[in-house]
Amino acid sequence: MGKATLLENAYYKWLKEELIFSDIEDGYVSISSPFVDTNFDNINLYAKFLNEDNIEVSDFGYTIFNLEEAGVHLDKRSKVAWRIYNTALADFGITREGDSLLIRTSLDNFAIAKNRLIQAIMRINDISYLSKGNVKEAxxxxxxxxxxxxxxxxxxxxxxxxxxxxxxxxxxxxxxxxxxxxxxxxxxxxxxxxxxxxxxxxxxxxxxxxxxxxxxxxxxxxxxxxxxxxxxxxxxxxxxxxxxxxxxxxxxxxxxxxxxxx
Incomplete structure (x- = not known):
């Protein structure tokens, strides 16, 4: 077996073992990831079909809520935090509606969208760490x-x-x-x-x-x-x-x- 195949098999094994999909109420699917948030809870995403071909994936507002609970408020008064937050949204193509971070995508691009939202959440969670250390530069x-x-x-x-x-x-x-x-x-x-x-x-x-x-x-x-x-x-x-x-x-x-x- 070639090295490329070994890596590919390890990758698919990781996906199968670490991501848990569950049907919940109102037509949503809960996606539990192996990554943890600022409270050391697993980062969960929530997906819902908008129609036969399009999906919305959201964090249900937990990312912003956890930051605010930790005393971190995202506004322009904190220049570094505000820039990290907006850069994360732009880099990963994420939209904020209310306090929810979300991405809308086609079914074919669902895997890409899910990865983007998880990485955006992790980048935004860094703000809590930076704030504790009074960091002036990302x-x-x-x-x-x-x-x-x-x-x-x-x-x-x-x-x-x-x-x-x-x-x-x-x-x-x-x-x-x-x-x-x-x-x-x-x-x-x-x-x-x-x-x-x-x-x-x-x-x-x-x-x-x-x-x-x-x-x-x-x-x-x-x-x-x-x-x-x-x-x-x-x-x-x-x-x-x-x-x-x-x-x-x-x-x-x-x-x-x-x-x-x-």
Missing amino acids: FNDLIESFLIKEKVLYTPNVEIPNENGASSHFDFSIPSRTGVERLIKTSARLNDPNYAKVFNYDVKATAPSRNAKFIYVLNNVTHKTTINQNIVGTALNGLKPNLAEVAGFSEIEKDNTLLVNS
């Missing part, structure tokens, strides 16, 4: 400034369709002279298991069809904490050593051999 802004300073060519916010009909989102794509692209996913929350799972999931989904090295960059600059090796293990689970790598941003700043056009 982590991806730090990385982008670093790439510009180092004169590294890059493309931000890359979405790559996968063979199963879903898609994977990477924060940066760095082209290489050797033809092996570098796809970067970041985590502002250093030891967050959510992002580690998503990185692993996206590598397995993307690697069979993309000639790339995958790099997971962790924020050990804003909050100087040791990287938990369990997080590293989750991110790299089932991946070949030369396919993916985990690195703290402070180490990259000192000796950058990963985020380069080589």
